[in-house]
Amino acid sequence: MPYVGFGLAVATVAAVLVMARTRLAVVRIWGVSMTPTLQPGDRVLLIRRNGSRVRTGQIVVFQGIMRDTWSRDGLPSPARELWTVKRVAAVAGEPVPAAMAESPGAVVPPGQLVVLGDGLLSRDSRDWGYLPADRVLGIVVRKLKPGDETVPAGGGAPFTISRNV
Numbered sequence: 001m002p003y004v005g006f007g008l009a010v011a012t013v014a015a016v017l018v019m020a021r022t023r024l025a026v027v028r029i030w031g032v033s034m035t036p037t038l039q040p041g042d043r044v045l046l047i048r049r050n051g052s053r054v055r056t057g058q059i060v061v062f063q064g065i066m067r068d069t070w071s072r073d074g075l076p077s078p079a080r081e082l083w084t085v086k087r088v089a090a091v092a093g094e095p096v097p098a099a100m101a102e103s104p105g106a107v108v109p110p111g112q113l114v115v116l117g118d119g120l121l122s123r124d125s126r127d128w129g130y131l132p133a134d135r136v137l138g139i140v141v142r143k144l145k146p147g148d149e150t151v152p153a154g155g156g157a158p159f160t161i162s163r164n165v
Contacts, residue, residue, distance in 0.1 A: 023048050025137070026144065027061055027083060033117030033124070034059070034085055043144040044085075051113060051133030058088050059140040060115065065128045075137055083137060086115035086124050092133070100126045 029042045037059070038044065046061050054060055063075060064084035089097045091113055096106040100114065108114055112130035116122065125131060 025061075027085065027140075029085060033119045033122035034087070035119040037087075037118045038085065038143065044140045045142050045144055046138040046140050048138040049136070051131075051136030052092075052111070054088050054091065054113065054133075054136060054139055056088050056091055056094060059085060060088055060113075060136050061085050061138055061140065062115070062131060062136045071135070075135070085140070086117055086122070086131075088113055089116045089125070090114040100129075 025046050025048065027044050027046055029038045029044065030040050032040060044059075044061075051060070051062070061083045062085075063071060064082065089099070090108045092108050092110045094108050096108055097114055097116070099116065109130065111133050113133055113136070114125045115131050116124045116126065
């Protein structure tokens with residue numbers, strides 16, 4: 001009988017690890033657009049979350065714009081992409097922030113987000129418009145302490161690189 005309990009414990013641990021690998025990722029920051037909140041070299045833990053479930057004020061990690069267009073393909077593995085990190089300034093149905101308002105009273109369209117960098121030097125929704133919510137990989141849940149390597153990363157890599165432009 002003791003082997004049954006041990007087997008159940010091993011199965012539970014394995015299930016938790018698999019879930020963590022598919023729901024969590026660690027991203028390393030390498031730009032200045034989110035300073036002072038995030039500095040180059042910082043690592044953040046993110047939980048994968050659909051962009052339609054984010055809220056204003058959260059920091060999101062998303063697939064960046066390429067050649068002035070958004071990809072329509074599925075999101076790649078966290079380890080296989082350079083990701084962009086910004087703060088959500090408005091979600092669908094909320095007023096467009098004054099920093100990018102096209103006309104007074106405009107609201108963010110369905111399926112779209114407005115994202116802005118915290119720093120003075122940032123390429124964000126002011127430059128490329130709305131972020132399609134389906135490009136969001138997840139939300140940042142905490143900044144990791146230096147040397148904290150205990151958090152499982154997505155895609156089997158120790159971390160993914162994020163551009164923060």
